[in-house]
Amino acid sequence: MKMSRQVPLNALRVFEAVARLSSFTRAGEELGLTQTAVSYQIKLLEENIGEPLFLRRPRQITLTETGERLLPKVSQGFDLLGEAVVAARRASSEILILHSTPTFAQQWLTRRLGTFQFRHPQIAVRLVTGARIVDFHTETADIAIRWGTGDWPGLISQHLMRLDFAPILSPALAETHGGIREPADLLKLPLISPSDPWWKHWFKAAGVPDPNLDTLTPNDFGVQTFDAAAAMAGQGVAIVNPAHYADDIAAGRLILPFDLLCNDGRDYWLAYAESRRNVPKIRAFRDWILEEFAGADACSKTEKCI
Amino acid sequence: MKMSRQVPLNALRVFEAVARLSSFTRAGEELGLTQTAVSYQIKLLEENIGEPLFLRRPRQITLTETGERLLPKVSQGFDLLGEAVVAARRASSEILILHSTPTFAQQWLTRRLGTFQFRHPQIAVRLVTGARIVDFHTETADIAIRWGTGDWPGLISQHLMRLDFAPILSPALAETHGGIREPADLLKLPLISPSDPWWKHWFKAAGVPDPNLDTLTPNDFGVQTFDAAAAMAGQGVAIVNPAHYADDIAAGRLILPFDLLCNDGRDYWLAYAESRRNVPKIRAFRDWILEEFAGADACSKTEKCI
DNA sequence: CTTCATGGATCAGTTCTCTTGATGGCGGCA
């Protein structure tokens, strides 16, 4: 093997154990090897150094001077290595880097992350939001909440919630212009983010002829929260995922004039690298979030359109 | 392999090289393995840690935070291990532990070791003398000069010089009692170490009937130098290896009354562990001492008896 | 003084890690 190039690491590890325990047999037990293997490794190391490291006395072995000189640095070295790995493993199990769309983060995560922290106090969540879809290959991320169709090669995707959309507006605004009785009435009010393709989808599903909206600007999803805030302030009608604003609707700050919820085939998904499906912190987060949605599913009645 | 138990050492070494060189390919070159192997080891380590260690960016790789945290301790650890091994190797090539019989040490080695030191200034010779035959297995020794038949299992033995013996005495003493004309005349003088079995051998070879000497005490070889000193002081006749006292004989301080040199089949041999025949310091000493004897051989004319 | 127990060395056979070489993808660069 080309691996044991200059410094025979495995032999050194065996040496350390043997020196510490003063016994080939016991070192073997500690390392999970047979006494034969230990003997082999020590001989290897002795040949490499060019000097015996142990004196084989009848019922016990002793370090030679060379061995004696070798031991301290070697055990120090392994201490460091061990520490480093343990620390890395621990740290990696303690910090969960979660990527999410800004809307989902603000409307859903921030309100519920507390229960995750409570259940896993040792895991610190670092939440990174952004419209761009994170590439697990070139960026540091453990898990992501994304919006799409869920087929990402190399990733495991688990469905979180439907991403429906429907118009919302403030009760006060709904009273103006003679009230909102049918979908077409919405066109009498200012539309917030009129370039959002969702408008077209929704009006089409509602049977309203093409309202001739400009849909050049793609829905970049960074603004839904602002749209909702604008709607709440009575500045117009926004098209958003009503599930995110259930509270505001229940409190009367927003109204959902029509029960027609649309879905363009893209939902919220949880995604993480297939190769890391068993990493504890990832399992923990997945289990938690799926549980949260399992409990909430009863409330979400949606109807697929398109 | 059971070896890579908890801490995958080889993977860590590869990691260190990759991190230092920021490249799988170049790390492979440095370590003497293929890029594939490097990739494999890094993946192994990443699985072990549970976290990616490198971000694979288009034309270069970057350490992740975890990798960044891991690196310093790992490289420190390997520094220590490397240092330790190098130091041990160096130390082991710098100190030569030489065992010898006291007589040989005093009469031969001490006078010539200087030339060895001169030729190999980096090798320090630690000379250990003692009558007991050193066991390379249970004692720290690199090379030994012994007296015997040269067949020691597991050791390489190389013949150094015949160990002949003959009576010597001071010129003054030889004048007394009417002088020494034939071997039997020696019996008129006091014998030094009369229990030495060499006396029996020599007298027998000289044709002198059994002088009835006590040979219970084995020749332990620790005393030849003292015997010679006593003889030189005129206190009696000693039986020694005349080659060791060639100077004193040439200077007239001692005389060798008869040319009859005996040898009991046991000579001086150089011995060292077969498994270590290629250790540099051992080769160096062997080469040197054999050369010394090769030059001296011309002078030693001996005749085997017994 | 046997007999037993302990601990290491040795040997041949086998397992399985690690390596290789070929191939493919991806992003820059000219």
Add this chain to the structure above:
DNA sequence: TGCCGCCATCAAGAGAACTGATCCATGAAG
């Protein structure tokens, strides 16, 4: 657009490393 650099993947093979059986030496126990 095609080439190049760099890493990932795959199947296959080499050989290091491990095992189990056996042997040997020593010291302790009966």
